[in-house]
Every structure is written in C-alpha cells, then in structure tokens.
Amino acid sequence: MDFLGINASNLLNTNDNSNPLMWLVWIVPIFVFMLYGQKIQLQITSSEINKSLEKLKTYRDDTRKELIDYIKNTLKPNWDISPRLDRYIEYFTIMPVDMDPNGIVSKIRHIMRTRENFTREQVRTLATELNSLEASKIANILEVVTTIHLLYKSVRHLFLTAKKQNNFPLILPLQMMIPFIMEEAEALRTAVPAFKQGQPIGDGIGPMIVGKMMVDTKKMEAAYETVWSEKEFEGRKLLLMKAEGPSGTVGRPGEATEKIISKVKPDIIIMVDAALKLEGETTGSVSQGFGAAIGGIGTEKFQIEEVATKHEIPIYAVVIKQSIKEAITLMKKEIADASEKATSQIYDMIKENTKTGQAVLIIGVGNTIGVSQ
Template sequence: MMLIWIIPIFIFVLYGQRIQLAVTSGEIKKGIKKLEDYKTKSRTELISYIKKNMNPAEDPTKKIDRFLDYFTIMPVDMDPNGIVGKVRHIIRAREDYTREHVKSLSPQTSELELTKIQTLLEIATTLQMIHKVINHMFLTAKKQNNYPLILPLQMILPFILEEAEAMHKAIPAFKMGQPIGDGIGPMVVGKMMLESKKESVAFQTVLGETQHDQRKLLLLKAEGPGSTVGRPGDAMEIILSKNKPDIIIMVDAALKMEGEDSATIAQGFGAAIGGIGTERFQIEDIATKNNIPIFAIVIKQSVKEAITLMTKDIADKADDVRSQISEMIHDNTRPGQTVLLIGVGNTMGIPQ
C-alpha cells in the first residue's frame, strides 16, 4: 500500500520540473501562436494598404520587410548628462528616415496617407519585435529544460497579449482615418480652435489663439487629421520666445487602473504626456526655467481603448473636459493673463 504513494512522489521528485515545463509550455505556445498571427496579419494588411493607396511602381514587399527588421540602439547612459538630447536625436532621425523612405515608394502620396502608413508600419514592427522576443525567451527556456526561466514568461505573457491584441485591433481605425481613444486631448482643443486663426508652429504642430473669460488662450495640438502627435516641446520653445504664458494646461488620455471606470476625468499637476520621455523632459525643462505651473486633465481609459476606435463614452466626455478647463482657467489665472492649453495625443481623424 505504501508503494502506491511512494511511486508518484518518486516520479514527481525526479521529473516534476519537466512535467511542469511541459504543461506551462503548452499554454505559452498558444500565446506565441496568437502573437505570430497578429504579426503576420499586420504585415499583410500593411503591404495590402500600401499597394492599394500608394500605387507604388514596384512591389514594396521586400522594402517593407526590411523596414520591419529595423532596430534602434539607445545611446550609452553610463554618463546620464545629455542623455535626453541624444535619445531625442536618435528617435527623430529614425522617424525622419522612415518617413522619407516610405514616401519614396510613391512620391505623390499625400501627407495624410503618409502618416497613416507610418503608424501602420510602427504597429507591424512592434508586433514583429514582440513575437521575436517572446519566442526567443520560450525557446531558450525549453532548450535548457529550465522551468524557473519560463516562469517569468508565463507571468508577463497575459499582459503582452493584451497589448498586442490592442495594437492588432487598432489597424482598422488607422486605415480608415478614424479617431482613437488617445485623441481625446486633441479633440477637445481642436474644437476650441475651430473658429480661431491657426498657424504651423513646429513640425506637424499647430497653434491657435482666442479669448476666454478675458484671458488670452493659446491652443496647441498636433496637426490633424493625420496620424501624428506633433512636437509640443519644440512648439513650446517657439511660443515662449514670443509670448510667455502664465499657466500651462495639458489634456491627455491616461491609462486607467483595474477597477476604475473608463472615461473618467481626473485633474492633477505636471506634464501629462506619454512616450519615451523626451517631450515631457523638454516641456518640464521649459516650464521650470520660466517658472510656469503645469496643470493636467486626463481622461482615463484602457490600453485597448487608447489605441483603437474612440468609444462613444470617451467622445462624450469632451464637453465635460472643456467645462473643467474653463473652471481651471478661472481658478488659477486673472483677467488679462495668458494660458497655454495643449491637447496631447494622436490626432488621427481630428481636424482643427
């Protein structure tokens, strides 16, 4: 009778890790298969969209595949002094390079189509990189029969899949030029500048000026309706060289926490802007040097909501946000002062 209990224990002691590895591997394989599907479909849709909308003289497949394998090497950060400027230089050089080479497929392509294709290319590139990294981690752990090595992968895979699925589902919105959840900031500011005179103040960034409650209101957003976030940091430098605002208000989308309701509005302090941090650093640096307080209003949403077609719940919050902006301006400035209002986010499908 004792033998019946001893044998399973003996087997588990000797082969327990391999059994766990086999069970876990099955789950991870399913996730990797999904990532591979997302990668393949995003590539196919990108190439199909380019062929249909750019009418390139030659088959763009080889060139697109070369783009998908591009990588970016971040600067050495052993000495952090000046690292932000280096990162900004490399990122912008990559953006400029990609833009010019995509345009070379069909020089007559409009700026709107160019921004959409750039975004689709970024999505496809990111999905390919995610699949490569996750697959590499899995194969390495399996090759060495190393269960502890596969555990971190098992833990992070659901989060990776959530983001990958969101990116894959974002493709139709960008192809059709529809607003996404991240565009709520530009939507709010864009509507406020509809009747004002606008000028291009920085690369893919526009500035409008109007009066609000006896205050001068400077309105800044990325230039729509293309798929771009503009360069608000550069725009701020130019604006402050001519007209110093008394306060800065930034409106942006923000990721909600689990348990929070989507489309809720929150107010705070500091530069509300995402990305790798170079734009935020630039804005904070300018504000600090000029002693300008920065206020923030964010509209909370999930990862999926942020990069897919804007939901009605989020779009309906635009009027509430404008109301809170008016209240914030009234409470923190006096008549005759100047306010810089920045709509942060991707302005796809949102004019001004």
C-alpha cells in the same frame, strides 16, 4: 467481490495502513513529482506559452498582409513592395550610452528624430504622389507591424532559451508577463482598421478637446506638424496647441512649447491627454492632476518640464481614462462624450488658477489622426 483472486474491498480499504498498494498510490506520485516536477511544469507552461506565441505570429502576419494590401490598393505601385517593407520591419534603434547622464535626453531625441525622418522619407518613396494623410496612415500601420514583430521575437527568444536549457525558473517571468504582452498585441492588431480609415482613436481625445477650442481661430505653425492659435476667455488669453490633424501624428509638443513661451509667456500650462485606467475604473472618467501629462520615451516630457521650470510656470493636467486597447483603437462613445466634461473642467481650472489679463497654454497631447482643428 473477488476479481482475479483479489478482494476489491480490501484493496480499497483506506483504513488499513498496512496495505502496500495504498502506500504505492500515495508515495509513487510524490517521488515522481520530486524527480520530474519541474519538467512536468515546464511542459505544461511551455504548451500555454507556445499557443500565445502562435497567436503573436498570426497577428504579425495578418497586420503585415493588411499593410501590403492597403498600399497596393491605395497607391497601386507597379513593383513588389514586400521586400522593402520586410526590411523596414527589421530596423532597430540603439539607445545612446548612459554612463554619463548629462545631455542624454538630447542624444535620444536626435536618434529618434533620425529614425522618424528616415521612416517618413522611405514611406514617401513608395509612390510619387503621396499626401501627408496617406503617408501618416502607412507610417502608423508600419509602426504597429514593427511593434508586434518585436514582441514576437522577444517572446520567442525567451521561450526557446528556457526550453533549450530545460530551465523552469527562466520561463516563469515570461509566464507572468505573457497576459500583458498579449493584451498589447491584441490592441495593436485591432488598431489597424482605424488607421487605415483615418478615424479618431482613443489617444486622440486630447487633440480633439483642444481642436474644438481652436474652431474659428487663426492657426499658426508652432513646430513640425504642430499648430497653435489664440483666443479669449473671460479676459484671459488662451494659447491653444495640438498636433496638426487629420494626419496621424503626435507632433512635437516640446519644441512647440518652447517656441510659444518665447513669444508669449503663459502663467500656467494645462495638458490634456489620455491616461491608462486602473482595473475597476470607468472608461471615459476625467481626472485632474499636476505635472506634464504626456507619454512616449520621455524626450518631449523632459523638454516641456525643462522650459516650464526655467520660467517657473505651474503645469496642470486633465486626463481621460481608458485601457491600452481603447487608446489605440477606434474612439469609443464613452471617451468622445467625456470631451464636454473635460472641457468644462479645463475652464474651471483656468478661472481658479488665473486672473483677468493672464495667459494660459493648453496642450492637447496624443495622436491626432482623424482629428482636425
């Protein structure tokens, strides 16, 4: 067939190596990608990251609005709280110098306690009559908004820097990390309703298990927002410790452990906590191990390990597996149902590793919102 004097069959004849048009079809794209390949990839990648960045901005704005609406509806302040909350959201923490690591844990603990105390007191200034439960709810939601805001600013900085310098290799690390960042941000966003309603979250499974064991026992203060009690089990003395619920707090398990051990030295320590599952693992599966099962920045973990090492007390761990989203959102049935299995394993560990007359310290680690004792 002829079209404008050109034989179409000859034009499309790929077997004719001397056809100049076919050479252009293959060679021109190669030269284009050699010269502009990185820029093209940068534009495609930038478009994908920009969509995630817009999502992060939406998450931040939505959670901020939810926090403001919750405070207005619950506390009914007669003044505009938005400027003060926006100032809180922009607060930052400078870690101490680590050139000399000796004593750095105590420095970090001091700085973080200062921040926690300041935030707690500032939240209480929002209303004259504010109970500890409502204060903890607001503080937890404020922490969610602050974290999402920090994620948004960090991603935006890396994204704009890469675009400004037109640097494709600079944007590659961000492209690799963005799925994990978005997973965390989505989890934080969906955590707000549970905090507002004071419902247990997945991370509260440790305090829930120990809280059930503490039923009908006399509770005593072990440290700030941390309680403990004693009970007997087959001739052993159980020392039970968790953050004081139903407020949304993790307590101070490190300080509490030191105080309890100074009164009654246990023969073993068993820590019960939520743990991030690996892909393919089942939500609510229970595992046993060794060492201090506790997250955070490491100060509480260091304190527990230090006192346990000083008194030569073995530390055992029981963890309930869950994803990061499941850990900070409303507790799933699979996680709650795992409490019976975990409790059974705890009692088995006690019988296997202690004798009659010995003492066991059992620590329920996690945010105890919605979980009493």
